[in-house]
Amino acid sequence: MTQTASAYPTFMERLTGRRAPVRTSRDVVVLHGVTKRYPNGRVALRDVDLVVPEGDFVFLVGPSGAGKSTLMRLLIRDELASKGHVVVDGNDLGRLRRRDVPRIRRKIGVVFQDFKLLPRKTVRENVGFALEVTGTKRALVGPAVDRVLALVGLTAQADQLPTQLSGGEQQRTAIARALVHDPRLIIADEPTGNLDPVISWELIQLLLRINELGVTILMATHDAEVVTSLRKRVVALEDGRVIRDETGATYHQAD
Amino acid sequence: MFAFIGFSLRRAWQGFWRNALMSLAATLTMVLMLLLLAGFFVLQNVLVASLSFVEQKVEVVAYVQNTATADQVDALVKHIGAMPEVASVTFVSREEALAKFRAMQTAQGRGDVTATLDTNPLYASLNVKLRSPGDLDTVTNALDGSPIVRNVLNIQALVERVTTVTTVIRNAGAVILGIVGLIVLFIVVNTIRLAVLARAEEIEIMRLVGASDAFIRWPFIFEGGLVGLLGALIAIGILAAAAQPASAAMAGFFNVLPLELGPVGRDTAALVLGTGLGLGVAGSWLSVRTYLIR
Ligand SMILES: Nc1ncnc2c1ncn2[C@@H]1O[C@H](COP(=O)(O)OP(=O)(O)OP(=O)(O)O)[C@@H](O)[C@H]1O
Ligand SMILES: [Mg+2]
Numbered sequence: 001m002t003q004t005a006s007a008y009p010t011f012m013e014r015l016t017g018r019r020a021p022v023r024t025s026r027d028v029v030v031l032h033g034v035t036k037r038y039p040n041g042r043v044a045l046r047d048v049d050l051v052v053p054e055g056d057f058v059f060l061v062g063p064s065g066a067g068k069s070t071l072m073r074l075l076i077r078d079e080l081a082s083k084g085h086v087v088v089d090g091n092d093l094g095r096l097r098r099r100d101v102p103r104i105r106r107k108i109g110v111v112f113q114d115f116k117l118l119p120r121k122t123v124r125e126n127v128g129f130a131l132e133v134t135g136t137k138r139a140l141v142g143p144a145v146d147r148v149l150a151l152v153g154l155t156a157q158a159d160q161l162p163t164q165l166s167g168g169e170q171q172r173t174a175i176a177r178a179l180v181h182d183p184r185l186i187i188a189d190e191p192t193g194n195l196d197p198v199i200s201w202e203l204i205q206l207l208l209r210i211n212e213l214g215v216t217i218l219m220a221t222h223d224a225e226v227v228t229s230l231r232k233r234v235v236a237l238e239d240g241r242v243i244r245d246e247t248g249a250t251y252h253q254a255d
Numbered sequence: 256m257f258a259f260i261g262f263s264l265r266r267a268w269q270g271f272w273r274n275a276l277m278s279l280a281a282t283l284t285m286v287l288m289l290l291l292l293a294g295f296f297v298l299q300n301v302l303v304a305s306l307s308f309v310e311q312k313v314e315v316v317a318y319v320q321n322t323a324t325a326d327q328v329d330a331l332v333k334h335i336g337a338m339p340e341v342a343s344v345t346f347v348s349r350e351e352a353l354a355k356f357r358a359m360q361t362a363q364g365r366g367d368v369t370a371t372l373d374t375n376p377l378y379a380s381l382n383v384k385l386r387s388p389g390d391l392d393t394v395t396n397a398l399d400g401s402p403i404v405r406n407v408l409n410i411q412a413l414v415e416r417v418t419t420v421t422t423v424i425r426n427a428g429a430v431i432l433g434i435v436g437l438i439v440l441f442i443v444v445n446t447i448r449l450a451v452l453a454r455a456e457e458i459e460i461m462r463l464v465g466a467s468d469a470f471i472r473w474p475f476i477f478e479g480g481l482v483g484l485l486g487a488l489i490a491i492g493i494l495a496a497a498a499q500p501a502s503a504a505m506a507g508f509f510n511v512l513p514l515e516l517g518p519v520g521r522d523t524a525a526l527v528l529g530t531g532l533g534l535g536v537a538g539s540w541l542s543v544r545t546y547l548i549r
Contacts, residue, residue, distance in 0.1 A: 076463065105465035116460055120273055130464035133471070135259065181465065 034084035044070040062237035068220040109178025113193035168199035224251035267477035285486025318378040323403035340390035447538035483535020
């Protein structure tokens with residue numbers, strides 16, 4: 001399952017206790033002077049610098065259209081930067097060969113507001129899908145899926161279809177799928193956008209727990225209450241620029 | 256590698272049945288289009304056979320000098336018969352020519368005018384059938400060059416008229432077959448594109464979780480191949496069932512023309528199978544490609 005034998009323990013290794021957590025000074029994400037101009041001329045990011053060390057929990061905030069989703073699309077190389085460098089886990093995405101892109105994407109788990117689950121597959125199949133389509137041996141899929149389902153608390157719902165789940169359970173399925181590749185980084189674009197406040201809190205708790213296991217988390221959100229009460233690192237975008245980057249910060253700029 | 260092929264085949268099979276309605280619609284479209292194509296293909300074959308039957312009526316007649324010896328005639332028949340442009344050569348002796356003439360006169364209800372003659376006024380002739388009317392000049396010149404040939408009947412104008420007509424009809428048939436082929440191509444590829452479009456979400460998720468292009472592409476190609484193969488087999492089954500009554504009807508209709516259709520059945524089956532499989536595979540390859548560009 002692990003594609004590269006890294007000197008650093010992965011979250012799965014920490015979870016299974018095979019290696020003790022180690023603090024590293026490695027940067028999982030580095031953006032340097034990144035500008036993104038879409039083909040229609042619209043500039044979504046302007047000269048953005050951002051460094052996210054391994055193990056960080058970062059909230060990405062800002063008004064609608066500020067460029068949060070664009071930044072995330074750059075990280076999974078769904079889009080390429082027009083200018084500057086995007087480096088994920090030591091790989092400059094601008095210089096990456098096309099056939100190496102899937103390898104990078106397996107290091108990143110993505111979670112979206114709309115879950116993106118396959119409606120005709122059960123929870124177990126949806127999570128296992130991520131392993132099957134990346135060529136994992138069939139015998140290894142089952143145990144890996146069971147482990148992440150236990151982590152997100154969906155063991156009992158494993159054989160249900162997404163339509164038979166609550167919104168929170170659907171999003172936890174998506175998180176399990178994001179985790180099953182043992183990623184270094186989880187990117188969550190407004191993961192609580194479709195959930196009510198109580199369920200949102202449960203989901204945030206889950207993400208915090210995953211973060212404690214060593215997975216770096218970058219989460220875009222409009223939820224001021226969550227951001228303010230957690231006092232994590234906050235990166236604020238406005239009109240494509242980083243206007244604030246503080247640790248232990250609140251949703252709104254302190255006066 | 257085997258694991259990958261196994262994976263792709265399994266996913267293709269699952270994909271086919273998970274979207275059973277879509278897959279069956281695509282297969283049905285495939286069957287109808289292949290039947291259309293096969294129908295026009297058979298018609299085109301009948302047309303071509305009819306035209307070459309007409310063209311084979313073109314016969315070069317060379318009259319032979321009365322002084323020619325049997326050996327000379329034999330040599331000429333051999334020489335002309337060996338030419339690649341020549342389909343067959345028959346020698347009609349003076350006596351046979353007279354007999355034919357008499358038979359024709361009797362058939363037309365006239366009296367036998369030749370009875371009053373004391374010598375046979377007709378010449379012996381070589382009747383040469385051509386493989387293609389375009390070779391008329393070559394064969395005429397070859398006959399003209401022989402010392403024992405008295406003259407060659409000039410049928411240039413007639414042949415030109417016949418070939419003009421047959422060429423036009425033949426080309427029209429080929430163009431129509433080509434147009435039908437394009438329509439079939441367009442409809443089948445579009446149907447497969449729709450079937451792939453219905454799975455856009457699945458493809459997007461595969462990309463997001465880091466599936467390589469091959470893992471995304473090949474299950475769809477196998478699935479397209481499955482639709483093509485299944486469609487082709489059904490179409491061939493229908494054609495085989497229809498072939499017997501159809502050819503009986505055709506024989507009744509065309510019995511005036513002893514057409515040589517050759518192995519049309521085999522050719523049609525090969526065409527249907529090749530087109531079905533080819534379009535299924537190429538169609539899904541093209542359709543998935545649009546998602547893999549990025
Ligand atoms: N594919 C695209 N083509 C052209 N312009 C785009 C595209 N995607 C986004 N944009 C533009 O880029 C800007 C940034 O969009 P983005 O989706 O990154 O904002 P956001 O911060 O995620 O907003 P929201 O909070 O509403 O999700 C917007 O002005 C948007 O219109
Ligand atoms: Mg967004």
